[in-house]
Amino acid sequence: MSEVKFMKGNEALAEAAIRAGLDAYFGYPITPQSEILEYLAIHVPKRGGVVLQAESEVAAINMIYGAAGAGARVMTTTSSPGFSLMQEGISYIASAQLPCLLANIVRGGPGLGTIQPSQGDYFQAVKGGGHGDYHLIVLTPSTVQEMADFVYLGFDLADKYLTPVMILTDGALGQGMEKVTFPDYDPAKKKVAKPWATTGKSPNRSKNVITSLYLQPEKMEQINEELQAKYTKIRANEVRWEEYLTEDAEVLFTAFGLGSRIARKTIQLAREKGIKAGLFRPKTVWPFPYQRLKELAQQVDVIMDVELNAGQMIEDVRLAVEGAVPVLFHGRMGGMIPTPEEVLEKLEANLQPAQAGISQQEVAL
């Protein structure tokens, strides 16, 4: 039975986690996401389950490792500086192939930064973060509805591929309130067998060991190859994106999460002025939808990437486009949010030179 509520994004994420059958949550307070821990602390014990406030994000992620390794459905959430602290543990979890859900409600950085929204942690989320060759599946909600939807999806993908999945979002979506519908979801029906979990060695099976240590390089290479084979499968099966008014688009905006909402509004303003603009919004930024973006690049004159950072996803956009068309950029940093008007202004200032094949840098000169 689905249910409609009006909630903060952080609360929607927390409520969805409970409805998805969360067994245990371990986390540490940090703005702008402490509501998740607070919400779960109220509601989880009543419904059965564990909520534990750890002494640090370092401890929290290792509790996740332990509980995931013992077969539980587990989640932790944090914001940028906390996510940096978790990187060591995330690398171990990826290597040990444990399913879990992580969320980074990103704030402006670097350093202690600010508590305002940002997309400055894109590189950390999709290009690594911790040590070694691994990836997380990275989901980027753009509405409070998706803050909830991606929790169910994230848990299921984590179980399917035995991998950590992360939700990459920001303070605006975490703190903002919108209508959200919680779908029918029966965790019991989604429950998968975890014969590898450390639950105590029964006489009818060999011991289970959760580890990421392989001292023989031949074995370590083999483990790496297994991981890469899994990532190849994920790239083939789990790429997700959304398009808006791309059919006749001559100008294509690329943006994710909060940035995509600004781009949508800009597109409406642009179309009022007769500029045929459309949006390509990756929902998964790892795996990134390179192929579809490459196809769209053949159709449009120019691409404009909009982010709340100095330009991070734009590197993946350019990889997809392979120089077929100019790629413009507009971004704000440090917790400042670009307005549709300033994005449009930047577009208009650069549109004709870009269509003529002159780069943004040359225009600036």
Place this chain on the structure above:
Amino acid sequence: MSTQQDLICEQIDNIKMAKVYERPDSLLDVRMHYCPGCGHTTTHKILMEIVDELQIKNEVIGVAPVGCSVLAYDYLDIDMQQAAHGRATAVATGIKAVQPDKYVFTYQGDGDLAAIGTAETIHSANRGENFLIVFINNGIYGMTGGQMAPTTPIGEKTATSPYGRDRATMGAPIDITGLLAQLPGTFYATRQSVHDAKAVRKAKKALTKAFQYQKLNKGLCIVEIVSNCPSGWKLTPYESNQWMIEHMMSLYPPGDVKAPSKEDLQS
């Protein structure tokens, strides 16, 4: 070919011998990487004897973080998780949270527990987590090649304190078991050793109690094993035990640091 030798062999076969010693079932018959004379092997053995004697093999989950014992899961025939350096008690907290009826233990060295993992150690005790910390304290980093540990005695020369540990610049040895005993969440804190038969029997008794106490759900147990490191100390196994008695046990005297009272033991 009936020689006298065959006759003797036949007689021996006919003698009913009482089995006085055997490898515990849960200790795998594999070659260990530990140095000759190291306390890890004895500690592994008595731990697995306890698992067999208490018949809890199907209910026990161990955690081995970084240190010489990081490969403990290769020797122990039980479910185990390998943990990041210093994070064993956080990992154990996660396991115990979702498997509250299981016996959970960590097996940590002094670098792991008393340096990089101090925060996790103290807060696990402060939360009163119901698992057991087996703490091997040999006052040195064995795995990385004999560097100074937080527990290294003053004046002791190591690879990173080549002129001896200087209190003014390198601090004093830290007594983690004594520290944890101060916290209300710690139920049982004891210091043992495994350098001779009597000590082994006492250590086994302490570890057995510590496993049994988990069922009371009354808090953390820590069993410190004051141990040796013949390779790190550059001594023979015998000399290393002598050195341990003289220099380590004066700093870390064996015995209970915090023992539950009779009332505490009521479930």
